[in-house]
Amino acid sequence: MRRYLIPVAVSLSALAAPLAAATPAEQLSQVFRDSDEALLKRQPLNALFRGDLRYADQLGDFFSDAASEANFRADKTDLAALARIDRTRLNATDRIAYDTFKRTTEIDMAGLTPAMRRLRDVRPIDHFFGVQTFYPDLSSGQGAAPFKTVADYENNIKRHRQFAAQLDVAIARFREGMKTGVVQPKLIVRNVIDQLDLQLKGGVEGSAYVGPLKNFPDSISAADRARLTAETTAAVRDAIFPAYTRLRDFLRDEYLPVAREGVGLVNMPGGLALYRYLIESNTTLPMTPDQIHNLGLSEVARITREMEAIKTKVGFTGTLPQFFDKLRADPAVKFKSKDEMRDEFLSVGKRVDLRVREQFSTIPKTPLEIRAVPEYREKTDAGGSYNQGTPDGSRPGVFYYNSYDLPSRSKVGSETLYLHEAVPGHHFQISLAQENTALPSFMRFGGNTAYVEGWALYAETLWPELGMETDPYQRFGGLDDEMLRALRLVVDSGLHAKKWTRDQAIEYMLAHSGMSRTDATIEVERYIAIPGQALAYKIGQLTILKLKAEAKAKLGDKFDAKKFHAQVLMTGALPMTVLEAKVRAWIAGDGV
Missing domain, CATH: 1.20.58 (Methane Monooxygenase Hydroxylase; Chain G, domain 1)
Structure with missing residues (x-):
């Protein structure tokens, strides 16, 4: 996903004065309100993206020491304000908000220490x-x-x-x-x-x-x-x-x-320590580079077996890499024009809309538009991306498809790309959070990559329930997209912890997937530019799938997909540890 806004620091600045609110719940709400307002003053583009125009004449300070120091002081103040609230006297929903605020603030603050800033700000x-x-x-x-x-x-x-x-x-x-x-x-x-x-x-x-x-x-x-x-x-x-x-x-x-x-952080002074922090900040879990790498190798092996089964099903007798080459070159799976590419995604969207209410009890009010990536950034942009709308619906959410180097673009995987970027992926998750005015602003508008991208990748797994990927080639495209996220675990950690080269990473991706060299190059150069971000997709998806399996096993016939999805979606983007605790509490209550 690509959202064109300054990444939101979810931990916000609270006022240092004693809280006047009487109850812990009121105190908590006051902390959230005060700190959110302080964030909007420090980072006014966040207000603009929400449709709040009070600071619309200001861009904000992105790069200075003063900006980083202000964010660090805000985090420190936030944690102190939170510590003054008696968590045991909060209801279940407020405890989720408390825990989310605390966890995200701690992670954010760890990235704003002087040692981390010397590696990031320059x-x-x-x-x-x-x-x-x-x-x-x-x-x-x-x-x-x-x-x-x-x-x-x-x-x-x-x-x-x-x-x-x-x-x-x-x-x-x-x-x-x-x-x-x-x-x-x-x-x-x-x-x-x-x-x-x-x-x-x-x-x-x-x-x-x-x-x-x-x-x-x-x-x-x-x-x-x-x-x-x-x-x-x-x-x-x-x-x-x-x-x-x-x-x-x-x-x-x-x-x-x-x-x-050297393209990886491991080649930079202090780079390995920074990479370890970026793993935790993006996944919200304290995993090591080796754990990430080995998990990726395991997932690549599993998905490869499923790809081999489809290759056999369609009657191809060559090797899997040869099948990849066939799909890369086959004109039958290429778009003949940019208009055809647009029409394909419009068609997919209409078919998804016919089934999506079978899985979700709440549908976003924010409209969705489908657009081509603007020419000035298409060369280095991802194959698909999403730009959020406004909570009041005055600006739609936008699913961007990339038509750059059209001969390299394939129809195979168009369905899964739509599920990820649009419905029920990013458009659902981001819009439902923004539209939920019962949530504090940091939960409506903030987030973490593991949840946001993990949800979108989980949305791809709903292809059977939504009537997608009935054609074996589209299903192969779905596996190919999932393979991309598994490859990211291997390649990102390979680049930044194991001194892999750019070309080594590209060749690994081409050997294990059907993506074009253009896409593989863009992907690898993305991981080089933003270390750790690409890890969050698979980690988040696997967490949600694990929780779904637990719910099905415990609840049996009482399992309701709509209720499960509501549990995951309707409180905004949670750190993985908080999401696990929430869903398991719901399971323990027999999924009511």
Whole structure:
């Protein structure tokens, strides 16, 4: 999944003053409210993505020491405020909120210690989650920022100038890392340079930033249109593009020569300690690199056996790698046009909608749209991604499909991709949490990767119940997608703990899956850019599947999929330990 927002620090800042609320439940709610408001002030884009426009003229501080220190102090204050509340006097739902807040705050705080910051803050940009990847989309008129009023356009211009300033701060942080040898791999640097070159090549008029100027609302006068067009164009021309150029030139001329050759964190001073932290922060479980690697090898072996069975079923007599090659080259499973690719996903969505109420008692109100990945980022983007909507439905959730290098894209797996990114995957999970106003804001809008991506991968396993993958090739595509997540355990840990090379990782993925070299390259370079994130998918999915198996075994005929899914979904994204405790308590109560 790809969501174009600054990753939310779920642990928020609480006020230090004594709580005035009388009961523990009221005290807890007050902590959540106060700390959420403090978060929105520190990270105003989080408010913008929610549709809260109070801070819409502010971009926020992404890279400075002051920003990291403020987040660390907020975490410390949060834990102190939480410790003053008597957990034993809370009801079951509030205890879940308490435990989630505590666990996520502890994990977040561990990543903001001086030792961790020396390894993270001086590498402020990468090609996958760098600010230069999401800001154009935010400002395009198709992203989270609204363009309905004169004030919306004026806020956008203010953010543009702040964005340019942030890029200069990023350069300063990179320079700090150059002094200690804590630098990005050359591969990441070259990819960022390519992204900046592409955006500069199009010029102001060819950029995403002029999108809002082509679609003024009727309510904005001709005079205001002329003024806003001139001011927006000037901000892009005189602030953003010069900042792009400064960053590009710095990375090319000064940083690239000293960037590291080894792509994994293990090749960077302190990198292995950082990787161990990133495993826990992404999976919410204290696993070691070796445990991750060995689990991945086991899952690869299991899925390979299921793939072999389908290969035999369709009458192919060659080896599994030969079957992969056949599917990569077979024109019968390729999209003939971008329009055909779009129509395929529209068709899948209609068929899923016919069955989804058999598995879920609550359906999101937020609408869903299906769009192609914008051209300016399609080369390095994933095959599919999701961008969340707003809780009030004014902005839809968007499932993005990637049509870059169309001959490399296959119809095989289109059904499972939709289940993951759209319904009942990310669109269901994120929308249902946001729409649930009974939850505190950090549970509505925050989350952890293991839950968010684990749910989406679990959603793929519902293909029988939703009438998908009845064709053996689509089922093979489903296995191929699951194989990707198993390969991630092996490859991510191989890169960052075992000194695997980029090419070694790509070849391993090609040997064990049907993905194209283009997709395998994008995937591996993603793991290089954001270590540990890709581990969360399989870990989260296996946790949910384990809990489902326990529920079925204990409840027997009383097991109700709708009730199970409600238990998993309706309290937002929980750390795995909290989710396990919640579902097991439900099972012990005979699934009522």
